[in-house]
Amino acid sequence: RQSLRIGLIPADGIGKEVIPAAKAVITAVGSDIPKPDFVDLVAGWECFTRTGVALPEETVEALQNECDCALFGSVSSPSRKVVGYSSPIVALRKKLDLYANIRPVISVAPEAGQKPAVDLVVVRENTECLYVKEETLIVGENGKEARASRLITERASRRIGQMAFELAKSRPRKHLTIIHKSNVLSVTDGLFRETVRAVPSLPGVDGKYSDVTIAEQLVDSAVYRYASILPLRAESSLIIELLRLFREPEIFDVMVAPNLYGDIISDAAAALVGSLGLIPSVNAGDNFVMGEPVHGSAPDIEGKGIANPIASIRSAALMLRRLDYTKAADRIDKAVDQVIREGRFLTPDLKGKSTTSEVLEAVLSKI
Numbered sequence: 547r548q549s550l551r552i553g554l555i556p557a558d559g560i561g562k563e564v565i566p567a568a569k570a571v572i573t574a575v576g577s578d579i580p581k582p583d584f585v586d587l588v589a590g591w592e593c594f595t596r597t598g599v600a601l602p603e604e605t606v607e608a609l610q611n612e613c614d615c616a617l618f619g620s621v622s623s624p625s626r627k628v629v630g631y632s633s634p635i636v637a638l639r640k641k642l643d644l645y646a647n648i649r650p651v652i653s654v655a656p657e658a659g660q661k662p663a664v665d666l667v668v669v670r671e672n673t674e675c676l677y678v679k680e681e682t683l684i685v686g687e688n689g690k691e692a693r694a695s696r697l698i699t700e701r702a703s704r705r706i707g708q709m710a711f712e713l714a715k716s717r718p719r720k721h722l723t724i725i726h727k728s729n730v731l732s733v734t735d736g737l738f739r740e741t742v743r744a745v746p747s748l749p750g751v752d753g754k755y756s757d758v759t760i761a762e763q764l765v766d767s768a769v770y771r772y773a774s775i776l777p778l779r780a781e782s783s784l785i786i787e788l789l790r791l792f793r794e795p796e797i798f799d800v801m802v803a804p805n806l807y808g809d810i811i812s813d814a815a816a817a818l819v820g821s822l823g824l825i826p827s828v829n830a831g832d833n834f835v836m837g838e839p840v841h842g843s844a845p846d847i848e849g850k851g852i853a854n855p856i857a858s859i860r861s862a863a864l865m866l867r868r869l870d871y872t873k874a875a876d877r878i879d880k881a882v883d884q885v886i887r888e889g890r891f892l893t894p895d896l897k898g899k900s901t902t903s904e905v906l907e908a909v910l911s912k913i
């Protein structure tokens with residue numbers, strides 16, 4: 547391969563401040579990957595207000611035809627209905643069939659080589675559930691009535707289940723928790739739960755997952771169990787660590803969930819390690835991968851130059867890891883770990899005083 551063509555879609559808000567940091571870090575590990583060739587692409591709310599289109603056809607075509615992978619920043623979707631607008635990231639996940647959103651939530655142990663106190667991965671179904679966005683509003687006898695339909699298919703549940711089992715198998719604890727709410731939604735969540743549970747007995751699997759242990763947790767109590775894992779403390783040295791380890795260290799390893807629950811439990815898990823600004827993800831399908839920080843466009847800090855770039859930097863590493871550029875990914879993650887451990891250059895979300903570019907410089911200096 548001559549070059550690695552990487553689509554960059556910073557989109558809105560702090561996406562524009564953190565995606566350049568990811569780009570700089572990829573450039574810095576250039577000796578361990580094919581020559582990076584960045585393709586600048588547009589999408590988002592600002593793009594919509596300027597052009598009337600949130601996801602231009604050229605962006606989708608460039609991703610499909612000219613790019614080997616991509617990085618997405620964040621989009622500022624309004625909370626009210628705007629005629630003609632629809633979230634470009636939700637659309638992109640469907641158009642590129644990026645059916646899994648893989649979100650590792652891992653704390654940094656005070657010393658290299660120690661086991662991190664929090665080490666889990668949320669595997670979120672990325673194409674259906676309430677995100678089919680079929681909503682209707684009618685005015686009935688008793689006023690307005692709004693409805694949304696929620697789609698759960700066997701096909702999507704099976705492939706996200708396969709992805710989750712594969713991931714669980716590759717990890718030391720080999721433990722998979724299925725997140726659902728089948729006690730109330732026995733038909734939709736029931737189908738998700740049963741289909742994921744049946745993955746190990748699919749034809750051709752042949753005992754491949756026999757060493758993976760399976761558990762289930764209702765989505766609400768899953769969040770409660772996080773909350774019972776005691777809060778973290780930023781020490782004077784600003785080293786991030788947990789006051790106490792998990793009371794039940796085995797509770798969560800890989801968690802697989804339908805789209806909306808997966809979104810919520812991963813934001814909740816981010817609180818365990820200190821900030822949403824630390825948590826990366828990849829949107830993955832069978833043929834394409836798009837890195838994306840878990841956070842949104844953060845309008846409260848937009849334009850101040852203090853957004854934490856680590857989620858985006860780690861998303862670049864996760865994207866490269868998925869493409870088997872393990873050495874480049876390891877170099878990036880190790881550099882980030884060192885910067886967090888030293889605690890000298892951290893953004894305000896981690897109780898530091900550094901800017902986005904100071905954190906980036908610190909990471910680059912360790913690479």
Ligand code: NAD
Nearest residue numbers: 620621622623635822823841842843844846847853854895
């Ligand atoms: P958010 O993730 O943007 O912000 C939540 C809180 O976390 C804010 O206080 C913010 O300042 C902080 N935060 C997030 N990322 C940070 C970072 N990198 N560094 C430091 N602090 C950080 O969520 P929100 O406020 O609920 O949503 C804001 C906008 O983002 C909305 O328009 C929403 O639609 C959009 N959004 C987009 C995506 C996406 O692009 N996939 C995801 C979630 C939300």
Ligand code: K
Nearest residue numbers: 619620839841
């Ligand atoms: K995002």
Ligand code: MN
Nearest residue numbers: 809810813840
């Ligand atoms: Mn979210």
